[in-house]
Amino acid sequence: MDLSESPKEQAFRQELRAWLKANHPGPEPEDFDAWVDYGRRWQRRLYDAGWCGLAWPKEYGGRGASLVEQLIFEEEMARARAPMLINLAGLTMAGPILIAHGTEEQRRRYLQPILSAEEIWCQGFSEPQAGSDLAALRTQAIRDGDTFVIGGQKVWTSFARYADWCMLLARTDTTVPKHKGITFFLVNMHSPGVTVRPLKQMNGDDDFNEVFFDDVRVPAANIVGGWNEGWSIAVSTLLYERTILTFARQLQSRSALRDALLLARQWQLAGVLVARDPIVRQRLAHAWIESEAMKYLSYRYLTQLLRGGRPGPQSSLEKLFWSEMYQRLLDGAVAMLGPYGQLAKGELRSPLAGRLQHLLLYSRGRTIAAGTSEIQRNTLAERVLGLPRGV
Ligand SMILES: Cc1cc2nc3c(=O)[nH]c(=O)nc-3n(C[C@H](O)[C@H](O)[C@H](O)COP(=O)(O)OP(=O)(O)OC[C@H]3O[C@@H](n4cnc5c(N)ncnc54)[C@H](O)[C@@H]3O)c2cc1C
Structure with missing residues (x-):
């Protein structure tokens, strides 16, 4: 580049x-x-x-x-x-x-x-029995004249509580192979029959939700890409999620690293500056090396896009490496604070107002969202390295 x-x-x-x-x-x-x-x-x-x-x-x-x-x-x-x-x-x-x-x-x-953020959106893909195997989704949409009647449940729907619209995947044909019977709908979250229940996360936030659809009526005009064509739209949605978003997030991890470095130069445990601890120094140096490697991985992938390529399975490489290095970075940063690392966001004596601990707890979800690490490895093995499918 x-x-x-x-x-x-x-x-x-x-x-x-x-x-x-x-x-x-x-x-x-x-x-x-x-x-x-x-x-x-x-x-x-x-x-x-x-x-x-x-x-x-x-x-x-x-x-x-x-x-x-x-x-x-x-x-x-x-x-x-x-x-x-x-x-x-x-x-x-x-x-x-x-x-x-x-x-x-x-x-x-x-x-x-x-x-303009007048209408907030959420992504209604995952279900209790359909996460990694998304095509197994069971939420159904049954045609009734010019509308579809939707019944089923989604889970882990970020921001559903505030959302006005949902990108919803629903099964519209049960007689064809599972990938071929899915349709992509735009669903108004204020429709009668939509119920949202927030889920509390371990970092105290509740931006996740369960969403229930009980006979929700959606006009046929709200289908994107055609009836039973939802799978290819879903795949391109996930590819978008893994490209620009990963680039933005690796920049956020660089900010977390800058915070950790700043703190290491100021924070003392038992009267000793933590930056003098050889283990802390090694972990920070390692985090910096990974962060630089991530930056150039992103640039390499973006170069391919700039040359006219489309987001492809290689985006799994960036997503996998970034989400795992981010956890290592935050693990190291919180560990260097000793017992103070346990203080949550908002606690009086928590360093940086508990920001690093809050990020660490949230970072656990990064290796799950937009495809787990295991799924990214499978994608890389099969679609980039050309290895046979796993058992
Ligand atoms: C922060 C965050 C935000 C999210 N936001 C949304 C959202 O807005 N909308 C939405 O629809 N979903 C969202 N999700 C859900 C996310 O997409 C799913 O959690 C994810 O796809 C994994 O599905 P699952 O939780 O059902 O786990 P499962 O698929 O049940 O997996 C459980 C475990 O089995 C492993 N596994 C499964 N299949 C295989 C396989 N074939 N080979 C090897 N290992 C396997 C997985 O890696 C995992 O470790 C979000 C999740 C998180 C963490």
């Missing part, structure tokens, strides 16, 4: 950096509901200033920016420690999917409110 920037890209970076400096919304609220409101306002402000949906076509409210400008955006957001965009599922999955596979009417209806 050519890492030098064109004058246009440099100007883009400078303009964004100055804007973020002047418009950073300040510290994020501790309370999750308050954080969601804050996130909506923050995304709206970015949208009004033209910083949302950078790569989306201008006719749908985007900026028609290049992939490099998108990456500069992610880098500058991380540099400014700006809060993440709240409508992540809308921006990284629903939007790109509608641009690629939606009808013109769907694009006109849904894209702009995704950018």
Whole structure:
């Protein structure tokens, strides 16, 4: 990858950096509901200033920016420690999917409110018996004239509690092989028959949910990509999830590493600076090496995309390496705090307000979400290395 920037890209970076400096919304609220409101306002402000949906076509409210400008955006957001965009599922999955596979009417209806965060989206794929084996999903959609009637349950649906719309996969044909009988629907979360139950996570947040659909009526016009064509749409959704998102997340892990380094230079245990401990030094050095390796892995993959390639199974490599190195990094960072590492977010004496511990607990989910590590290894073995299928 050519890492030098064109004058246009440099100007883009400078303009964004100055804007973020002047418009950073300040510290994020501790309370999750308050954080969601804050996130909506923050995304709206970015949208009004033209910083949302950078790569989306201008006719749908985007900026028609290049992939490099998108990456500069992610880098500058991380540099400014700006809060993440709240409508992540809308921006990284629903939007790109509608641009690629939606009808013109769907694009006109849904894209702009995704950018402005007026309508928040969630991803209704996983079910209690269908996670890694997603095609085994059992939520059914039965045709009744111009509508479909949906019945079933989803689980681990991030942000469903706040979502206005859901990208839902449902079975529409039970007589064909399982991958071939699935349809991709846009479901209004305020429809009668939708029930959302939050799930408490080990870090105290409750952004996960169970979602129940009891005879929820969805117009046939809300199908994306055609009846029984949902599987290929689902696969491209997951590929989007594993590319730009992984790039953004490896930047977040670099911020966590910077925090850990800063703390190591200040934090003392039994009167000794932790940065003098040889084990701590080794772990931090190791984390830095992995972080650099991750950066160049991302650049290599992005170079392929810039040369016209499409997201493919190799994105499993970045997702796998990043999610595992992130856990190692945070494990090391929290361990170096000794007993103080056990203090949760918000505790009076917890270093960095408990941020590292909170991230460590959340990072456990990173090796599960968007495909577990075992599934990524299977994908790499079979689809990149060409090994025979496992038993
Ligand atoms: C932070 C987070 C956010 C999420 N957000 C969403 C969301 O918004 N929407 C959504 O739909 N889902 C979401 N999920 C769910 C996620 O996609 C699933 O948890 C994931 O696909 C794994 O499915 P499962 O939990 O059912 O585990 P299972 O598939 O039951 O797997 C259990 C274990 O068996 C292993 N395993 C399974 N099959 C194989 C195999 N063939 N070979 C080897 N090992 C195997 C797995 O690796 C795992 O260790 C989220 C999950 C997390 C952690």
